[in-house]
Amino acid sequence: MKKLQVYADRMSQPSRAVLILCKASGIDFEEIKVEISKKQQLSPEFEAINPFNKLPAIADGSFKLFESHAILIYIASAFPGVANHWYPADLTRRAKIHSVLDWHHLNLRQGAAPYVLHTVLAPVLGLPSNRQAQAEADKILTSSLSKIETIWLKGNGRYLLGSFQPSIADLSMVCEIMQLELLDEKDRNRILSPHKKVQQWIESTRNATKPHFDEVHNVLYKMKLKLSLQRSNQVDGMAESRIKTPLTSKM
Amino acid sequence: MKKLQVYADRMSQPSRAVLILCKASGIDFEEIKVEISKKQQLSPEFEAINPFNKLPAIADGSFKLFESHAILIYIASAFPGVANHWYPADLTRRAKIHSVLDWHHLNLRQGAAPYVLHTVLAPVLGLPSNRQAQAEADKILTSSLSKIETIWLKGNGRYLLGSFQPSIADLSMVCEIMQLELLDEKDRNRILSPHKKVQQWIESTRNATKPHFDEVHNVLYKMKLKLSLQRSNQVDGMAESRIKTPLTSKM
Numbered sequence: 001m002k003k004l005q006v007y008a009d010r011m012s013q014p015s016r017a018v019l020i021l022c023k024a025s026g027i028d029f030e031e032i033k034v035e036i037s038k039k040q041q042l043s044p045e046f047e048a049i050n051p052f053n054k055l056p057a058i059a060d061g062s063f064k065l066f067e068s069h070a071i072l073i074y075i076a077s078a079f080p081g082v083a084n085h086w087y088p089a090d091l092t093r094r095a096k097i098h099s100v101l102d103w104h105h106l107n108l109r110q111g112a113a114p115y116v117l118h119t120v121l122a123p124v125l126g127l128p129s130n131r132q133a134q135a136e137a138d139k140i141l142t143s144s145l146s147k148i149e150t151i152w153l154k155g156n157g158r159y160l161l162g163s164f165q166p167s168i169a170d171l172s173m174v175c176e177i178m179q180l181e182l183l184d185e186k187d188r189n190r191i192l193s194p195h196k197k198v199q200q201w202i203e204s205t206r207n208a209t210k211p212h213f214d215e216v217h218n219v220l221y222k223m224k225l226k227l228s229l230q231r232s233n234q235v236d237g238m239a240e241s242r243i244k245t246p247l248t249s250k251m
Numbered sequence: 252m253k254k255l256q257v258y259a260d261r262m263s264q265p266s267r268a269v270l271i272l273c274k275a276s277g278i279d280f281e282e283i284k285v286e287i288s289k290k291q292q293l294s295p296e297f298e299a300i301n302p303f304n305k306l307p308a309i310a311d312g313s314f315k316l317f318e319s320h321a322i323l324i325y326i327a328s329a330f331p332g333v334a335n336h337w338y339p340a341d342l343t344r345r346a347k348i349h350s351v352l353d354w355h356h357l358n359l360r361q362g363a364a365p366y367v368l369h370t371v372l373a374p375v376l377g378l379p380s381n382r383q384a385q386a387e388a389d390k391i392l393t394s395s396l397s398k399i400e401t402i403w404l405k406g407n408g409r410y411l412l413g414s415f416q417p418s419i420a421d422l423s424m425v426c427e428i429m430q431l432e433l434l435d436e437k438d439r440n441r442i443l444s445p446h447k448k449v450q451q452w453i454e455s456t457r458n459a460t461k462p463h464f465d466e467v468h469n470v471l472y473k474m475k476l477k478l479s480l481q482r483s484n485q486v487d488g489m490a491e492s493r494i495k496t497p498l499t500s501k502m
Contacts, residue, residue, distance in 0.1 A: 070352075074349075092325075095322075102320050
C-alpha cells in the first residue's frame, strides 16, 4: 500500500500538529508541501484532495481527509504505532479530549490566528490589516489563555485535563500558541508572561516530542528572525529618516 | 446508577441536537432546564457542571462533559441503544463525520448563530444589535449553505457525505439551520430557497427523528410565532402612526 500522504505548510499551525504526531509516532509518511504564501492550496490538484482549499489534508490510499482534529484522531486510531496517550481508548478520557478540541475552534483559534494575522502576517501575505479585528482577537486570545491556565491545565499533570502524558489536544493547542513566536518579543511577552502554567506546558509538549517539535517549527523560527530583522531595520530606518529630516521642516 | 442528566435550553441549537439523539435512541435520561434568557447558565450550580457556562452539558454519574459534538460522540459511543448510523464504528466513516463536525464550528455556526442573534434575538435578550456583524454573518451563512449543498450533500444519499441514514453531524447542522425559523419569513426564504438539497435534507432529518424533532423544536416554533406577531404589530403600529400624523407635519 502507498505511504500516508500529508499535505502541509509548516507555517500553518494545524499542519505542524499533524506532522509532529506522525514523526513522533514513527509513521512512514510522505510530506507534500503546499505553500499558502504561493496560493498553492487553490490549485486544482489540491482541490481534489480538499474542496475547501484548506491545510492540512491527508490521503491514505484512496481515502482523503481534511480538518486537522479529524486527521489527528484518524491517524491516532488507524496507525498502530501511535502511543495510546495521544488518543486514549478509554471512552471518558477520549470524550474529554474531544471537548478540548471542540473548545479550541471558537476560543484559542479565534484569538491566536487573527491576532497574528492582523499584527504581523497580513503585510507579508499582501492582505489588509484590520485594527478592530486585531483588538478583538487580542481579547479572545488573552481570555482563552486564562481559561487554559485555570480550567484546562488544572490538576497535577503537566498536560491538559491533568494528564501526565500529552494527547492530540495538547499538540493542537500548543502548535496554535507557537504561532505567537512571530510577534514582536515585547508583545509576545505581554501576552504569554502572565500564564506560567501555559509556558511550562508548551515546554513539556516540546520536550515530549523532541527533536521533531523544533524540527517542524524551524520554518516558523526562521520567519520569526526575518520579521524581527525587518522590524529592527524599520526602526533604524525611522531613526535615520528623522536625522535626515531638516529641522526647519518641523516649522 | 443514576440516569444520564442533560442540561439544556431548547432555544439553543446544540442543546436540541443532544436532546433529539437521546430521545430518538430511547435513552432514559433526565432533562435539566437551564434558561439562557434568565442567565441560569451563570449559576454556581451549573458552573460546577461546565466552568465555561455554556449549554448543553451532561452528567453521567460523576462524569461531566460539555461541548455538544463531544457529547453527541460520547452518547453514541457509551449507550448501546444508539443505532450505529449515528456514529458508525467504521474508522473512515467516523473520520468523515469528525471532519464535518469540525467544519461546522468555523463555518455554518459562525454564520447562522450571529446572524439570528443580530437580526432578531439581540433585542429579546437585551443585547446590542450590530449591523456590521450581521452583514458579515450573512455572508458566512450564505457561503456555508452553498458549500453544504455542493460539497457535503454531494452523492446519492439524502444525508451528509452521501449517506442513506443520518449521523450526529446531520443532527448538529440541521439543528443549527433550524434556528433560522426565528427570522422573518421573507428573510428566511431569501437565505434558504436557493438551496433545494439543504431544504430536502432538513426534511429528511426531521422525518428520521419524528416525532422527537418537532417536539424538541416546539419552543422555537412558539418563539417564531411570538416574534412574527411582534413584527406585524410593529408594522400595524407604524401604519397607524402614519395615518395619525397630520399631513402638515411633512412640511
